[in-house]
Amino acid sequence: MNPSGHAILLKGISFGYGAAGPVVLENISMDIPPRSVTAILGPNGSGKTTLLRLLLGLLVPRKGDILLVGKPKDHYSPREMKQLIGLVPQEESIPFDLSVIEYVLLGRAPHLRLLALPKEEDLRIALESLESIGLAGLQDRLLPSLSGGERQLVTIARALAQETTILLMDEPTSHLDLANRRRVLQVMRALGDMGKTILFTTHDPNAAAAVADHAIMLRGGRVLAAAPVGEAFTSKNLSDTYGVGVEVIQIGNRPIVLPL
């Protein structure tokens, strides 16, 4: 199905808002292998979220090619794109009190025709998605009654119900407390081990070190480093990325990043 062996391949992508706006991303190339967890690291404003929006198709690059699972992005219909890539947004506000299962069912939309209602089968898949990340008991609670961590996990469950091979996550842990952050990171790792290709942005290098196989470091719209986490996490790379002195220590086989 995918002889070239990548889930996402970017070749020389440049992007800026409007025709004459300043360049946000410049000459970005990267190769994301399938069934891996990849972190995009960088300070605020480095172009991380823009990169996710380009992959999603919400923005169109000025230059360069995007290949998804061996085929140029343009070869997919909008519907096929939505069956291929799921999104877990940073923090989603929902103005109406949907129940958890009603919300997770929305993930089935790319598999339903325009005027169709969700069927038994869709309900089963939605329940399984909740179960797979340990939220089986929550399906009938209303969204506003959930904690921040639970809401983030429910959003992940919605993206899982979409049954995509690629999952994009925008700052999945940035607004969570320690316990919830750990829980979300464990779920992300488990999904990676189950064979999903996960690409997530974070400004927290320790979150990246905890779950990611690969790290891509962005600064000012350019790639500074792209390598397996063990290689990419050097004091120099991280200092260059964040613009502050950084020390990396090893605890077990995991790098821990300390700003100086």
Added chain:
Amino acid sequence: MPTYEERVRSSRMVLAWGAILLLIFLSGSLFLGRFPGPYITPLSVLRDNEMAQGVLVHLRLPRILTAFLLGMTLSASGTVFQMIFRNPLVDAGILGVAPGAAFGASLAIVLLGGRTATVQGCAAIFAFVGLAGSALLARRIRLGDWVLRLVLAGIAVSALYTSGAGVLKYLADPLRQLPDITFWLLGGLWGITWPDVVQILPVVVPCLTILYLMRWRLNLLAMEDETAFSLASSPGRERLVMLLAAVAATAAVVSKAGQIGWVGLIVPHITRRIVGSDAQQALPGAMLFGGCFVLLCDDVARTVLTGEIPLGILTSMVGAALFLILLMRKDLKVRR
């Protein structure tokens, strides 16, 4: 805590009861009126009095149907506006739809001779212009996301229309035209006959059918732009289709009934309390309850006093009272 299946089942029950209630209201309303005697018209009178039969067939029946369609349309479009703009506090008043219709009608009355067809046509055209103006302005505004921009643009367009209508009222002949404008702005169904029903049905029925068929999609379109885009093939186009259907149906009924306030705001709220927020149930629920609500208000409007009470005044009074009761309930969750 009910399961999803139980919720769906119980909402279906509520909707079925709503439909039965509506049928009772519809048939009951036939026997209410002020001819030949006030309040209730007994069956025996209907059997013997040809005039009463005529009133029932030619005046009451079309009026009852129109009241029902009016309530359904305002509530359905209110639900659509609230969900697509992710704002529980909007209805046709935002987006310049209703103010556009009001301005168009006033314009027709003051400057274009005030024939019925002209008034209705102008109301519909300016309701659309209100939507289009809001949408175009929203693209130019440089503050907030799409939803907020559209609401801001709608507020500005509505204000322009309202001041325009003010100028027209100022210009209007106080003896001939001003009463017409005022009457229309207050809203009511006193002049409705079969030709009116025949004129609105071909617009309202297809539009409401589109909204009904897309009801589950409405949940998706109520998500933030990024999420909606990651799930729906072309959320922009789907939003536009639903908005156009809502505006077209609203303009059609408003052009006959004038300004009927608060229905599109309060009915979707109450419906969500009863059947939940999932539009799969909330949209048909709003249609049913909205139909019942306006029908009841119109029964009161045409029966209680010798003279007609303007329907818009009644719906606003009841709506505002219900709204305050809803907002002051202790079990209301306060969220940011």
